[in-house]
Amino acid sequence: MSTEVVVEAPGVHRLARHEPVAPGPGEALVRVHAVGICGSDREAFQGNRPEGYVRYPLVPGHEWSGTVEAVGAGVPEALVGRATVGEGFRNCQVCDRCHAGETTLCTSGYEETGFTQPGAMAATLTLPARLLHVLPEDADLTAAALLEPAACIAAAALKANARPGERVAVVGTGTLGMFAVQFLKALSPAELLVVGTRDDREALSRQFGATDFRTRDQHLPAGFDVVIETAGSASAARTAAALPRRGGRLVLTGIPAPGAEGLDPTDLVVRQLEVHTVFGAPPDAWAHTVRVFGAGLLDPLPLITHELPLDGFPQAMELVGSGDPKVGKVLLRP
Secondary structure, X not given: OOEEEEEEEOOEEEEEEOOOOOOOOOEEEEEEEEEEEOHHHHHHHHOOOOOOOOOOOEOOOOEEEEEEEEEOOOOOHHHOOOEEEEOOEOOOOOXXXXXXXXXXXXXXXOOEEOOOEOOXXXXXXXXXXXXXXXXXXXXXHHHHOOHHHHHHHHHHHHHHOOOOOXXXXXXXXXXXXXXXXXXXXXXXXXXXXXXXXXXXXXXHHHHOOOOEEEEOOOOOOOOEEEEEEOOOOHHHHHHHHOOEEEEEEEEEOOOOOOOOOOOOHHHHXXXXXXXXXXXXXXXXXXXXXXXXXXXXXXXXXXXEEEEEEHHHHHHHHHHHOOOOOOOOEEEEEO
């Protein structure tokens, strides 16, 4: 029997019988291979996600990979049998932001797979085919389940616009930080510093291309052309803002708790920093991620530490919130 995880309300879930939804016009049905879990999934389960950004009951799962099993009217039959990943934001396609390609800024309201629309913690997922990004035929689908967080960092890397030979830095050593290292390494920097809070992330940072590693309590060099922050705390943002040269580029991707002390605007203005922020991934970032992954320049597998069946959902939630340094990315396998 096919199953799915259903979160009925904060803290309440069940494993239910799954009935595939036949794809309608413009839709595709995907057989899910693996689904990743991130902190936002745990927030939805605990009831900590902001109002308007979750709708119960829900089938979670916005980080996933799979194979197209069927398509609806108007969708090319050639997609059937192809390995794929897919965007989460269900944008309207008609507002001015969508027409500009900034789909994560859609003015028609927030809708996202796994939060307000059925997600991938199920045997199959039916979604608009326009959201799919087809993978190379030899793609590793387990690794590809992590391409959603990678796409979010690809958006940051594209905004940072790092050029070969520049000095670049990443603040944060979690999944997002390790993806940022890989994207920046692919651009041939002269120097790639990683700043974190855990010494045990140094080896992995260097494996992915870091030339230097420091913890935040150590002396940190400055004068970087590009800095990407991925840690999600106000202190990490302040650390990141201290690293760029005058006129350098800073990209913030983390979302600190509400009310966190912000950056010093005087410092930002006097140093004339170019500051960008990222929330989610628009189509160009997804396309960039799939290209980089297909070229072998992005390796998500070392970030995966646990793979569980769907009935391991409670254990997965515990692992993600444990704070155990040995826990990396957790996947569920339908």
